[in-house]
Amino acid sequence: MKSSILNLGITIDTFDNIKCRIVNKAKTKQRLSVFLCNAHMLIEAYQDIDFKKMFNNTDVVTADGISIKIALKVLKNITQERICGMDLLPQLLVEAAREEFAVFFYGTNPSTLKKVIQKCNMLHPRLKIAGSFSPPFRELIDDDINLAIDLFNESKPNIVFVALGCPKQEKFISQVAQRTSTVLIGIGGALPVFAGEIRRSPQVMQKYGMEWLFRLLQEPKRLWKRYLITNSIFVWLIIREIAMKKNKEEER
Secondary structure (H helix, E strand, C coil), X not given: CEEEECCEEEECCCHHHHHHHHHHHHHCCCCEEEEEECHHHHHHHHHCHHHHHHHHHCCEEEECCXXXXXXXXXXXXXXXXXXXXXXXXXXXXXXXXHHCCEEEEEECCHHHHHHHHHHHHHHCCCCEEEEEECCCCCCCCHHHHHHHHHHHHHHCCXXXXXXXXXXXXXXXXXXXXXXXXXXXXXXXXXXXXXXXXXXXXXXXXXXXXXHHHHHHHHCHHHHHHHHHHHHHHHHHHHHHHHHHHHHHHHHC
16 A cells, blocks of 8 residues: 655555565565655655656655655654665565575675675575676666666576665666566665665664764765755645645635
C-alpha cells in the first residue's frame, strides 16, 4: 500500500516486511525497484515531471528520513517507521549470505567499491559477489545504460545495490529495471558508511531524527545546498498542504 505526499506515493509498511519482500523477489530473480526517499528526493520528483512518473511507477518507495515520517503523520495520520539504506544494506547482505544470493555493487568510486568488497569478504565469506562497476562521474548516456544492462544480464545478480546519488541513481534504476530480472535498490550514501569512509551518526541522533545534521557537519560542501534550499522548499510545501487540509475540514 502507498500513501501520497505532494501527489507522490510512499510505501506504507514495516521494515521487516519490506526486507522480506526484497528477499522473496531476490530468491526467484524477479524484478523489483526500490527507492529510499528523503525530502531531497521528494522535491526532485515534485519539480521534475519525468522523474515524478518514474517515482510513482516504482514498486517500493520507503520513508527514509524523519521529514517524510513527520509529513505522513501530520498529513495522513500514518505512523511509518524509517527505512533507510544504512540499515537496509547490512541486513540484506546478511540475508544474501544466508541464502547464497549473488549481489552486484554499481556506482560510487573504485576505491570505495574495493573497500566494500573487502568488508563483505571479511564479514560474509559465503556471500557471492557477482560484480562491481563504477561508471563515469557524469550524466549517464545510453551506452552506459546498455553496458550496465549487459553486466547485470551476464552476471545474473539477485540484488543490485546502486549508489549514484539522488536523483541519478533512481533514474538509472527506472531505465534499467524493465530490461533485467533482478532487484534494484538505490542506497545512496550507504556504501561509504559501510566501507568505513564516513561515520554514521550516534544512536541518540538517529533516535531523535538528527542524523541529517551529523551528515551535514561531515560533508558541508556537498550537502549544504540540499539542506538549506531543497529541505526549505519541502517544509514550505508541507506547511501549505497542512493549511489546505485545515481549510477543507473547516468548510465541511
